[in-house]
Amino acid sequence: MTEYYNPLISGFHPDPSVVRVGDDYYIATSTFEYVPGIPIFHSRDFETWTRIGHVATTAEQLGVSDVQTAGGAWAPTIRHRDGVFHVIITVAMGRGMLHFTATDPAGPWSAGDVILNAAGTASVDGIDPDLAWDDEGTAYVTYSALVLTGEDVGQHRGIEQVRVDLDTHRALEEPRSLWSGTGLKFPEAPHLYEHGGYWYLVIAEGGTERGHGMSVARSDSPAGPFVGGPGNPVVSARSTSRPIQNTGHGDLVEGPDGWLAVLLGVRPTSMTQAFSALGRETFVTPVRWVDGWLEIDPVELNPRRGTAVFSDDFDEPEFGLDWIGVRRRPDETGSLTERPGSLVLHADGSTLDDSRPVFVGLRQEHLRAAVTATFDVSAGVGGLGVRYDERFHYEIEAGRGRIVARASVGGIRQEWTRPFSGASVTLHLDVRPDETPGIGGTSDTVVLGATIDGERIDLAEVDGRFLSSETTESFVGRVIGVYAVDGTVAVDRVAYEGSED
Known part of the structure; x- marks a missing residue:
């Protein structure tokens, strides 16, 4: 296995999502209130990454002109299907859940369509959306059901899913509950993968602080029901002295010489590892499929020298x-x-x-x-x-x-x-x-x-x-x-x- 650099993308680049198209790899990350938003990075070797463009080039595309601090562009998912790149994201306290498309990941991207609920009256209420298709081409949006609007704002309903018509950008059903982890706080960052005859649901849980981690469940169908894996959480730095903490919120991809997870983490310093000057960065770690389940290595520090x-x-x-x-x-x-x-x-x-x-x-x-x-x-x-x-x-x-x-x-x-x-x-x-x-x-x-x-x-x-x-x-x-x-x-x-x- 190649020893990749860690951080993979340093500095303020949290919530990474990755897609492979042929021999090319693309990563998108969160940007919150900053514009241009949602940078796209490209690599062919998973070592050298170049920023090639942004999904949102204006504040209006995201609705962040007046968004409160900590709101804005949260946790994109980038995918590719039939020659088209897709990014789905929630702009918290902004325009809501949005879907962008492009034929060239460097841009230009579409203006961003709101993913409407089944009634067509408002955005699907949740964060960290994932986009996946089954063999018949049905699109599934799976998300962390944090309520961002209305009288129930702040409540969390776990991981939910809706089938979506991407032509009309409207949910085809009311939200369904999938699987919300092992009981740790804040199940979020869901991603769906079809592999080896199963559908796998990978989520983050434990909060994006020191308790952060990733857990996995599987099903015969992208719609569930899902059963949790035997080794959850499959990655976490909690209660360790590892130099990279808060590891979680990951996305999987088949890398140049094996499966990989890109995920966020921080590099805290001081004797008690108390302060992370650079915030949440993008890291990478090897992944293995063993006996029908997922194993993820702890994230190792390997900074670029010079x-x-x-x-x-x-x-x-x-x-x-x-x-x-x-x-x-x-x-x-x-x-x-x-x-x-x-x-x-x-x-x-x-x-x-x-x-x-x-x-x-x-x-x-x-x-x-x-x-x-x-x-x-x-x-x-x-x-x-x-x-x-x-x-x-x-x-x-x-x-x-x-x-x-x-x-x-x-x-x-x-x-x-x-x-x-x-x-x-x-x-x-x-x-x-x-x-x-x-x-x-x-x-x-x-x-x-x-x-x-x-x-x-x-x-x-x-x-x-x-x-x-x-x-x-x-x-x-x-x-x-x-x-x-x-x-x-x-x-x-x-x-x-x-x-x-």
Whole structure:
């Protein structure tokens, strides 16, 4: 068995789903409130993955323009049938359960059709939908029945299923209960597979935190009844000291040299493995079919070594695929044509405390990272920040006669300032892993600084644990980007260097 990299796709890339088409593999992941949404990654060897496009290129396709934090694009499933790629997803607190199609996974994708209930009056009420077809071509949508609307909002009915007409996007029946796991909390992320004469239902349960895991049941029919397997959960890191925790929410595929599961996990640090700076990432682990049941290996850490380098001088008229915005596209907050060779940001009264900041960002994908951005702040105030959500963010900004480093943690704010009268400045945001021995460690340290007249000056070193998934509970991960809060600022260059060493 090939030893694959783990993380397979690092940084904020949770809830992975995978499909194989010939010798090509495609993965889709969740994006919550960020736009463009639902990235598609491609590989031919299951080692090198390239982002080739997004399913949703606008906030309107998902309905996330005003979605609350932790809502948005949850847990896609990607499948392929008769030359057409399908993605089905629930946009929580947004448009509901949606079905997208494309003949090219790089896009363009369809606008997204709502999967209606049998009455045709509303979206099917649930999350983490799976799409599968039986031998007659009947489409089955299997989902986690978390109620998102109405007077029963927040209730959970386990794993349910409906047959769907994908031409009219309407359920052909009332929801049926399938199998809801072994009794652990929050059965979710169902996927159906036909293999060796059986239909297998793989789900996640135990919650997406330390108790997360995957369990399996099987049936003679995609509609059930399903019987749980003898070894459930088939994968979990709960109550272990493995470097990858929260393993679950997986999808199966036949890889280059054997079956594999892609699944989410986190890499917590500190002595008690308490803080996961990068949030939920995509991992991979081998799978075997033994005596008609599923066996999944524990997820092993195998990070990519060396230094990854990314830079953008903003010489192109369009944003690259790595750039994302908060509840709106990058080109809705920044222009690449107004001043060729620069990204121009016009403040609109928002700050990083707001749900729709003037912010264009990149995912932090390494435990050690150094990001620099060169600004012209002669006509405004802007900066370089790292964001988990509008309540948890750190930033360094310049303009209007000063440089400010700031930490915002759940309503608590601290600032460090120094005078600055120039127009051009290079700002720095460094992430350094914690090396504190014994009790008292944290995830990492975020250093906020500026280069002024050729000399780098660090204004603040901030504890990174407050920008971790365990602290914020936002489901996402760190996004580092540039922003404007007053007037107009121009960004001439952004450079990112990251490593796991």
